[in-house]
Every structure is written in C-alpha cells, then in structure tokens.
Amino acid sequence: ETGVTQSPTHLIKTRGQQVTLRCSSQSGHNTVSWYQQALGQGPQFIFQYYREEENGRGNFPPRFSGLQFPNYSSELNVNALELDDSALYLCASSLAHQHNGEQYFGPGTRLTVT
Amino acid sequence: QKEVEQNSGPLSVPEGAIASLNCTYSDRVSQSFFWYRQYSGKSPELIMSIYSNGDKEDGRFTAQLNKASQYVSLLIRDSQPSDSATYLCAWGTGANNLFFGTGTRLTVIP
Numbered sequence: 501e502t503g504v505t506q507s508p509t510h511l512i513k514t515r516g517q518q519v520t521l522r523c524s525s526q527s528g529h530n531t532v533s534w535y536q537q538a539l540g541q542g543p544q545f546i547f548q549y550y551r552e553e554e555n556g557r558g559n560f561p562p563r564f565s566g567l568q569f570p571n572y573s574s575e576l577n578v579n580a581l582e583l584d585d586s587a588l589y590l591c592a593s594s595l596a597h598q599h600n601g602e603q604y605f606g607p608g609t610r611l612t613v614t
Numbered sequence: 615q616k617e618v619e620q621n622s623g624p625l626s627v628p629e630g631a632i633a634s635l636n637c638t639y640s641d642r643v644s645q646s647f648f649w650y651r652q653y654s655g656k657s658p659e660l661i662m663s664i665y666s667n668g669d670k671e672d673g674r675f676t677a678q679l680n681k682a683s684q685y686v687s688l689l690i691r692d693s694q695p696s697d698s699a700t701y702l703c704a705w706g707t708g709a710n711n712l713f714f715g716t717g718t719r720l721t722v723i724p
Contacts, residue, residue, distance in 0.1 A: 502659075533710070533711060533712075540716070541716055541717075542618070542702050542704075542714030542715050542716050542717055543658065543702075543712075543714050544714070545710075545711035545712065545713070548710045548711060555710060556710030556711055558711060588657075590657055590658070592712075601645070601646040601706040601707075601712070602646075602648070602660060602663055603660070603712060604660060605650075605657040605658050605659070605660075606657060607656070607657050608656075608657045
C-alpha cells in the first residue's frame with residue numbers, strides 16, 4: 501500500500517454532468533499529479549499540483565480542473581462530461597524537488613460516462 | 615512529441631524462466647526511468663527506478679538503462695505466476711509528469 505487514497509472507487513455519470521474526484525497524498529508528500537488511464541493504455545498526465553497551484557498540465561481541455569488544499573490533498577473536477585471521459589483516474593503522490601521523481605499511485609477512481 | 619514505445623506483447627513465459635521487457639523513448643532530456651507493475655483492475659505499482667546507465671538489481675528484478683540508445687529494459691528472473699501483470703515503463707524529466715508506454719502484458723505459465 502502506498503498510503504495514497506482516492507474516493508470514490510467507482511462512479512457512473514451521464515454525459516454533460518460534472519464530477520469531482522478526491523485524493524489524499526502519502527504522508528510527507530506535498531505534490532499530487534493526476535492521470536487518466538483509458539482501457540488498454542498507459543496513464544496520461546492531466547496536471548500536477550504543488551503548493552496549491554497548478555504546476556504543469558498535459559494535453560487536456562480546460563473543463564478538466566483541479567485544486568490542492570493546505571493539507572496537500574487534491575480534487576479533480578471534470579465539467580460537461582463526454583463519453584470518452586470514461587476511464588480510470590489515478591492520482592500520484594510525490595515529494596517536490598526530489599531528484600528521482602518517483603510517484604506513487606492511489607487505487608484510482610473508475611469513472612463511467614453513459 | 616514525447617513517446618515511449620514498449621514491446622507490444624503479450625508475452626508468455628514458463629514458470630522459472632527469465633522474462634524480458636523492453637522500452638524505447640524518444641526524448642534525450644529524460645532523466646529518470648521507471649517500471650510499474652499493474653495487476654488487472656488495480657493501479658500501477660512502482661517496482662523499479664533507474665537513473666544512470668548500466669544495471670540496477672533488486673531481488674529478482676534487474677533494470678537496464680542505455681541512454682545513448684534511448685533504451686530501458688526490465689528482466690524478471692525465476693518468473694512466478696504472481697508476476698503475471700501488465701508492466702508499464704515510464705520516464706520523467708525529474709520535474710512534473712511521467713510519460714508512460716502502453717504496457718506489456720506478461721503471463722507466467724505454471
């Protein structure tokens with residue numbers, strides 16, 4: 501176990517709705533990264549949060565947004581859900597400026613959009 | 615575009631054999647390289663990290679890095695049925711995100 505937790509485990513939403521996913525980082529880690537993993541693919545980077553600010557973003561539209569709180573936990577918000585947003589959403593915890601860049605994943609949230 | 619290519623698999627090996635997983639990457643500024651194991655329905659688990667050219671061994675796992683050839687591999691010795699999973703290679707610049715390959719599915723046959 502990595503100590504990274506995510507909620508909820510599973511979620512079913514309808515196209516056009518909005519969703520919020522939550523992540524608590526491993527103790528001592530101050531950085532949270534979010535990834536989307538479609539079936540049969542590797543994780544794709546969405547964005548990273550450090551010191552409550554976005555610290556890098558992948559090729560995802562603005563309807564994907566996030567927050568980080570003072571306790572380093574984080575939220576991923578997705579507006580105007582599309583069918584292609586169905587995926588496993590992973591958050592990864594790390595320690596900023598640690599040269600090795602190791603990231604540890606939570607169990608993920610499986611989102612299904614119908 | 616930053617890309618990671620993995621041997622497509624699926625790969626099947628008999629129990630006790632050596633499993634060899636390979637990965638090439640496109641960006642020469644890569645600094646850190648990782649192997650993650652992902653069981654079906656679970657999240658990726660970090661099993662190896664390597665930063666310098668050469669070999670790094672951890673138990674039954676050996677990671678090999680050749681930056682000149684932009685190539686990283688993972689060898690699993692004495693493969694066990696519990697090693698059956700998808701193996702993801704990833705690389706990073708030490709800053710923000712990791713770039714992942716699509717994974718290689720390994721099956722160890724008892």
